[in-house]
Amino acid sequence: xxxxxxxxxxxxxxxxxxxxxxxxxxxxxxxxxxxxxxxxxxxxxxxxxxxxxxxxxxxxxxxxxxxxxxxxxxxxxxxxxxxxxxxxxxxxxxxxxxxxxxxxxxxxxxxxxxxxxxxxxxxxxxxxxxxxxxxxxxxxxxxxxxxxxxxxxxxxxxxxxxxxxxxxxxxxxxxxxxxxxxxxxxxxxxxxxxxxxxxxxxxxxxxxxxxxxxx
Amino acid sequence: xxxxxxxxxxxxxxxxxxxxxxxxxxxxxxxxxxxxxxxxxxxxxxxxxxxxxxxxxxxxxxxxxxxxxxxxxxxxxxxxxxxxxxxxxxxxxxxxxxxxxxxxxxxxxxxxxxxxxxxxxxxxxxxxxxxxxxxxxxxxxxxxxxxxxxxxxxxxxxxxxxxxxxxxxxxxxxxxxxxxxxxxxxxxxxxxxxxxxxxxxxxxxxxxxxxxxxx
DNA sequence: CATTCTAGATCGAACGCTCATTCCATGTTA
DNA sequence: TAACATGGAATGAGCGTTCGATCTAGAATG
Numbered sequence: 428x429x430x431x432x433x434x435x436x437x438x439x440x441x442x443x444x445x446x447x448x449x450x451x452x453x454x455x456x457x458x459x460x461x462x463x464x465x466x467x468x469x470x471x472x473x474x475x476x477x478x479x480x481x482x483x484x485x486x487x488x489x490x491x492x493x494x495x496x497x498x499x500x501x502x503x504x505x506x507x508x509x510x511x512x513x514x515x516x517x518x519x520x521x522x523x524x525x526x527x528x529x530x531x532x533x534x535x536x537x538x539x540x541x542x543x544x545x546x547x548x549x550x551x552x553x554x555x556x557x558x559x560x561x562x563x564x565x566x567x568x569x570x571x572x573x574x575x576x577x578x579x580x581x582x583x584x585x586x587x588x589x590x591x592x593x594x595x596x597x598x599x600x601x602x603x604x605x606x607x608x609x610x611x612x613x614x615x616x617x618x619x620x621x622x623x624x625x626x627x628x629x630x631x632x633x634x635x636x637x638x639x640x641x642x
Numbered sequence: 643x644x645x646x647x648x649x650x651x652x653x654x655x656x657x658x659x660x661x662x663x664x665x666x667x668x669x670x671x672x673x674x675x676x677x678x679x680x681x682x683x684x685x686x687x688x689x690x691x692x693x694x695x696x697x698x699x700x701x702x703x704x705x706x707x708x709x710x711x712x713x714x715x716x717x718x719x720x721x722x723x724x725x726x727x728x729x730x731x732x733x734x735x736x737x738x739x740x741x742x743x744x745x746x747x748x749x750x751x752x753x754x755x756x757x758x759x760x761x762x763x764x765x766x767x768x769x770x771x772x773x774x775x776x777x778x779x780x781x782x783x784x785x786x787x788x789x790x791x792x793x794x795x796x797x798x799x800x801x802x803x804x805x806x807x808x809x810x811x812x813x814x815x816x817x818x819x820x821x822x823x824x825x826x827x828x829x830x831x832x833x834x835x836x837x838x839x840x841x842x843x844x845x846x847x848x849x850x851x852x853x854x855x856x857x
Numbered sequence: 858c859a860t861t862c863t864a865g866a867t868c869g870a871a872c873g874c875t876c877a878t879t880c881c882a883t884g885t886t887a
Numbered sequence: 888t889a890a891c892a893t894g895g896a897a898t899g900a901g902c903g904t905t906c907g908a909t910c911t912a913g914a915a916t917g
Contacts, residue, residue: 450865450866451865451866454866467773468773469773470685470686470687470769470770470773471685471687472685472686472687472688473687473773475901475902475903476902476903476904477901477902477903485867485868486867486868486869487868487869487903487904488867488868488869488870488904488905488906489866489867489868489869490904491903491904491905492865492866492867496903496904497903497904543772546772547769547772547773550765550768550769550772550828551769551772553765553769553828553831553832554685554762554765554766554768554769555685556831556832557758557761557762557765557766557831558682558683558684558685558688558762563831566831566832567832567833567834570832570833571833574833595837595840596840596844598837598840599837599840599841599844600844602829602833602836602841602844603822603841603844603845603848605825605829606822606825606826606828606829606845607818607821607822607825608825609824609825609828609829609832610820610821610822610823610824610825610826610828611821611825612828613765613768613821613824613825613827613828614817614820614821614824616768616771616772616778616781617768617771617781617782617785617824618782618785618786618789618817619782621817622810622813622814625810625811625813625814626814626817626818629811629814629815629817629818629852629855630818630821632855633818633848633851633852633855636848636851637844637848640844640847640848665891665892666892669892690875690876690877691876691877691878692875692876692877700893700894701893701894701895702877702878702894702895703878703879703880703893703894703895703896704892704893704894704895706877706878706879707891707892707893711877711878712877712878
């Protein structure tokens, strides 16, 4: 386990977490957790401040001491959500055996994508990004950082296997790689009876084919 | 071009379209077109009946002569959206050369998935399905029919190539196949600068690997 | 240690607005 | 004339947000 970090958007690097325990930080976390619950159940626009405040165990007005408005809550969730992914990719890249770490995380990633609760919120976030420019900016910035991190990881893996790819090829491989995972999030909503024991090996095989691809 | 058809949910088969031109049908279509526009821009819960009625060029109250409530509009859009896909798969299966038809449609499908406007609404629909049981039921029923149709198509293709797969394997291949396409819908929102000229061939190659897969 | 002070935490009523929906008067068609 | 199409105001509920009143914990003071 790496120490807790977060992504510093201004300086574009990971920073150690100051592990805040102040009352304010606790309250903020309470609100965010409650909001995640509500957004999962009713969507961004369907969930009301009143609902969120009830779930967080405080008055509606009090929410506004910690967040400027409802959209700020959305942004905070999106940001923290994607920060967690950045930590994950950083962990993979800092492992001794990058390939092993990656393959291990693949199984983990598939499981997470196939969890309907997680997938539902992720889809809500992307759908919101498709029309809310503010959310779109956060989502796209973090996505770019993730892709860059994955590109570096993939370049290492491929180089060890004797391939020497240019950046455009690597970027395309990352696109298809990520698309496959994100596609699972949609599948788990559209089909609740996925036969995991057959689908997961097939999926992993397709991933391996992609990673070992020769032009 | 096949004649216009729609999917009869009760009898589980395609039916010829009665091509209605009555005033009521025209009005309904107007409302649905306006609603699609509004939902794209503001989401299901963000778009109001008043907005939709303005876009459709009629009064808010009049909407309720054609749809019981707002959710009925959502359902009608989802249903017609997915019916169009059912028509597409039926078209592929009825082609002389199924493999050729399929590969041609693949390029078409990639283009459609990479269009942010189309993708945005599809994601909105899936996100809504992840929490609205009524929408979920429509989405899942249609998805199942699509998968069955794709399974038949894929069985033909694979059989011609000397493979004889059992149903679970075929179902899994369909899952991964569809997941890849649906993943593109998310990618086109998260990354607006996808290099199509490199990504699409790589994506098609990955698809071919999947279709020619040997266990 | 006891008291006072103060700044932040917290509440919940209130505001202005918009929403989905209803309803009835009016217009249109056959 | 009868049946349907349409408009638009009315309704009541709920929304995001604001705001002033109260509470509380802990520093400052004596």
